[in-house]
Amino acid sequence: xxxxxxxxxxxxxxxxxxxxxxxxxxxxxxxxxxxxxxxxxxxxxxxxxxxxxxxxxxxxxxxxxxxxxxxxxxxxxxxxxxxxxxxxxxxxxxxxxxxxxxxxxxxxxxxxxxxxxxxxxxxxxxxxxxxxxxxxxxxxxxxxxxxxxxxxxxxxxxxxxxxxxxxxxxxxxxxxxxxxxxxxxxxxxxxxxxxxxxxxxxxxxxxxxxxxxxxxxxxxxxxxxxxxxxxxxxxxxxxxxxxxxxxxxxxxxxxxxxxxxxxxxxxxxxxxxxxxxxxxxxxxxxxxxxxxxxxxxxxxxxxxxxxxxxxxxxxxxxxxxxxxxxxxxxxxxxxxxxxxxxxxxxxxxxxxxxxxxxxxxxxxxxxxxxxxxxxxxxxxxxxxxxxxxxxxxxxxxxxxxxxxxxxxxxxxxxxxxxxxxxxxxxxxxxxxxxxxxxxxxxxxxxxxxxxxxxxxxxx
Numbered sequence: 001x002x003x004x005x006x007x008x009x010x011x012x013x014x015x016x017x018x019x020x021x022x023x024x025x026x027x028x029x030x031x032x033x034x035x036x037x038x039x040x041x042x043x044x045x046x047x048x049x050x051x052x053x054x055x056x057x058x059x060x061x062x063x064x065x066x067x068x069x070x071x072x073x074x075x076x077x078x079x080x081x082x083x084x085x086x087x088x089x090x091x092x093x094x095x096x097x098x099x100x101x102x103x104x105x106x107x108x109x110x111x112x113x114x115x116x117x118x119x120x121x122x123x124x125x126x127x128x129x130x131x132x133x134x135x136x137x138x139x140x141x142x143x144x145x146x147x148x149x150x151x152x153x154x155x156x157x158x159x160x161x162x163x164x165x166x167x168x169x170x171x172x173x174x175x176x177x178x179x180x181x182x183x184x185x186x187x188x189x190x191x192x193x194x195x196x197x198x199x200x201x202x203x204x205x206x207x208x209x210x211x212x213x214x215x216x217x218x219x220x221x222x223x224x225x226x227x228x229x230x231x232x233x234x235x236x237x238x239x240x241x242x243x244x245x246x247x248x249x250x251x252x253x254x255x256x257x258x259x260x261x262x263x264x265x266x267x268x269x270x271x272x273x274x275x276x277x278x279x280x281x282x283x284x285x286x287x288x289x290x291x292x293x294x295x296x297x298x299x300x301x302x303x304x305x306x307x308x309x310x311x312x313x314x315x316x317x318x319x320x321x322x323x324x325x326x327x328x329x330x331x332x333x334x335x336x337x338x339x340x341x342x343x344x345x346x347x348x349x350x351x352x353x354x355x356x357x358x359x360x361x362x363x364x365x366x367x368x369x370x371x372x373x374x375x376x377x378x379x380x381x382x383x384x385x386x387x388x389x390x391x392x393x394x395x396x397x398x399x400x401x402x403x404x405x406x407x408x409x410x411x412x413x414x415x416x417x418x419x420x421x422x423x424x425x426x427x428x429x430x431x432x433x434x435x436x437x438x439x440x441x442x443x444x445x446x447x448x449x450x451x452x453x454x455x456x457x458x459x
Contacts, residue, residue, distance in 0.1 A: 023082070023083045023084075023322050023325065024077065024078075024079055024081050024082060024083050024084060024086075024087065025079065026325050026326045026329060027083050027084045027113070027116070027325055028077040028084050028087070029120070029325075029329055030084065030116045030117070030119070030120040031067075031070055031077060031084050031087070031088070032067065033115075033116045033119035033120050034084050034085060034088055034112070034116050035063050035064075035066065035067045035088060036119065036216070037112065037115045037116060037119060037195060037216065038059075038063055038088065038103060039060050039063055039064075040195070040212050040215040040216050041103075041106075041107060041195060041212060042056055042059045042060055042063075042103065043056065043060070043215060044207065044208055044211050044212045044215065045102075045105060045106065045205075045207075047208060047211060048205075048206050048207065048208055050105060050106065050205055050206070051102060051105070055099050055102060058096045058099045058100075059092065059096065059099060059100060059102070059103055061096075062092045062095045062096040062100060063088070063092060065095060066088060066091050066092065066095070075091065083109075083113075084116070085109050085112055085113070089103055089104060105205065106196070106198070106203045106205035106207050107195070107196075107198070107203075108197075108198045108199040108229075110197070110198070110199045110200065110229040110316075110317045111194050111195050111196065111197040111198055111199075111225075111228060111229055112195070114194040114195075114197070114228060114229050115193065115194050115195040115216075117232075117235070117324065117325070118190060118193070118194065118234070119216065121190065121234065121235065121238055121328075122187060122190065122191065124238075124332050125183050125186055125187045125190075125238060126187070127336065128183055128242070128245075128332070128335065128336065128339070129180055129183045129184070131336060131339040131340060131343070132176050132179055132180050132183070132245065132339065133180065133456075133459075134339075134343055135176055135339060135342065135343050136173060136176055136177060136180075136452075136456060137456060138343055138346060138347045139169050139170075139172060139173045139176070139346075140173065140449070140452050140453065140456060142165070142166070142169050142346070142351075143165075143166040143169050143170055143173065143445075143449055143452070144166070144449055146164060146165035146166045146169070146351060146353070147164060147166040147442060147445050147446065147449070148164060148166075148442060149164055149165040149166065149351065149353045149356060149357070150162055150163075150164055150356060150357040150360050150427045150428075150431060151163060151164065151165050151168060151266065151356035151357070151359065151360050152356075152359050152360040152363050152365045153167075153168070153365070153440075159359070159360070159363030159364065159365050160365060161365050161366075161368055161369075161430070162360045162365040162366060162427050162430045162431050162440075163431065163440040164431060164440045164445065165351060165353075165356065166440070166445050166449070167439075167440035167445060170445070170448060170452075172248065172252055173452060175248045176245075176248060177455070179241065179244060179245045179248065180459070182241040182244065183241055186234060186237045186238055186241060188219075189234065189237070190234035190237075190238075191217075191218050191219045192213070192218055192219055192220055192221060192222045192223075193209065193212060193213035193216055193218040193220070193221050193222060194221075194222045194228035194229060195209070195212050195213075195216075195221075196209035196212060196221060196225075197222060197225035197226075197228035197229050198225060198229075199229070199316075199317070200225055200226050200229055200230070200315075200316035200317060201225055201226070202225045209221035226315050226316045229316055229317045230313070230315050230316040230317050230318075230321070231310075232306065232310060232321065232324050235306060235324055235328055236303070236306055236307060236310070238328075239299070239302050239303040239306060239328065239331055240303055242299050242302075242303075242331055242332070242335045243296075243299050243300050243303050245335060245339070246292075246295070246296040246299045246300070246334075246335060246338065247296060249292050249293075249296070249338055249339070249342055250292065250293045250296040252342070252346075253286075253289035253290070253292045253293045253342070254289075254293060256269070256286060256289045256345070256346070256349075257286045257289050257290060257293075260286045260289075264355075264359070265352055265355045266351070266352055266355055266356050266359070267349045267350060267351055267352060268349065268350040268352065269284070269286055269288075269289075269345065269348075269349050269350075270345070270348035270349060270350070271284075272344075272348065273288050273341070273344060273345040273348060273349075274286060274287065274288075275287045288341050288342070288345050289342075289345065292338045292341065292342055295334050295338055298330070298331070298334055299331045299334055299335060301327070302327035302328060302330060302331035303331075305323070305327050306323070306324055306327065306328070309321070309323050309324070357427060360427055361401050361403060361427055362401050364392050364395070364401070364402060365427075365430070366402055366403070366425040366426075366427065366430050367388050367392055367402065369424060369425050369429070369430045369433075370388045370391070370402055370421070370424070370425050371384040371385050371387070371388045372384075372424075373417075373421055373424040373425065374387060374388070374414065374416055374417075377416045378416070379414070379416055387413050387414050390413050391405065391409070391410065391413055394409060394413075402425055403422060403425060403426065407419060407421070
């Protein structure tokens with residue numbers, strides 16, 4: 001058992017205790033970050049005269065050799081080691097001898113692991129952002145292609161008013177754009193280097209923490225050594241942002257599932273993103289959308305777990321915090337996979353424009369516009385609301401849309417109606433008259449699409 005401690009102990013650690021305590025099974029994931037941090041630390045130690053130039057070169061050469069051998073598969077990370085830190089240090093000592101024992105000068109595993117996790121998460125935040133950006137580009141294309149694709153807008157899952165597919169998709173564009181904003185905020189707040197904080201109280205060595213931070217691309221060093229090693233709020237923020245992304249994906253997937261059903265037929269999913277049934281040959285199931293919806297709970301679980309782990313911890317570092325890794329890694333990988341698959345699914349789906357338009361027409365989504373027609377002809381809105389309600393009942397009884405109701409039926413309820421009512425309640429008119437910014441009208445929607453294009457170019 002390779003450990004970084006033991007001098008004051010007279011007995012070897014029980015094997016079960018060792019296994020329970022070990023983190024190598026999951027923290028090996030950031031071996032690159034651990035080696036990178038160690039190289040920066042050694043570079044700083046040499047600059048400060050704590051190590052000489054030859055020691056620096058030997059240690060860095062040894063670390064680079066370990067990295068190359070792990071990358072090539074020549075060197076395997078095994079459970080022989082307690083954690084990734086002991087793996088790197090033990091192998092360094094094996095390669096370069098006693099000089100390797102100076103690697104850990106002025107450093108604790110507490111600030112070391114805090115650094116490794118920050119470096120790893122910082123990279124993952126950027127990668128997540130890239131995936132969300134890719135999704136926004138797909139959404140933008142769908143919006144551009146469907147600016148005049150009419151469909152019903154819903155409230156309470158009931159057809160409410162006519163919109164366009166571009167407008168509907170645009171709602172998700174805004175959601176995912178805010179998700180990117182949250183990721184950017186998280187990266188900015190977390191981009192401070194904890195290395196040099198030591199176990200909790202800094203060190204007596206004359207470290208240059210600003211220099212180390214600059215070598216690793218941080219804005220600067222953290223300003224409190226206890227906070228540096230004992231808090232994981234950047235992880236909680238990141239998991240919260242990932243949970244919000246998954247919530248948005250899940251909502252969208254729910255709609256994809258509905259739209260893909262026989263009852264809606266608004267879209268058809270590509271065969272590459274669908275599965276069949278083992279017994280029912282006619283089935284084409286939206287499994288990817290369902291799985292993304294299901295995996296949302298998995299990511300929520302990681303957030304809840306870390307919040308629960310952290311809520312009762314006194315300052316400073318506690319071993320409980322080792323639990324920050326496994327579920328976080330899983331959540332990150334889950335979200336990345338879901339984003340990639342969702343992107344491919346909606347990029348390849350076929351939109352049934354005629355079906356969407358017919359559904360909008362047959363759901364009385366133009367009822368509000370019919371009432372507005374009366375208001376424009378001098379009828380008080382409350383009276384107009386009641387008149388159109390009566391006409392809807394007649395249409396339901398006849399099994400027709402308002403568009404198909406004869407003019408004489410309109411006039412029986414109110415003599416105000418004239419032939420121009422049909423133009424006023426057409427899907428095209430209903431949508432095109434809604435021109436305030438954020439509305440589904442063509443010109444208003446085009447302005448938003450242009451704004452989105454500039455955003456994608458600049459961000």
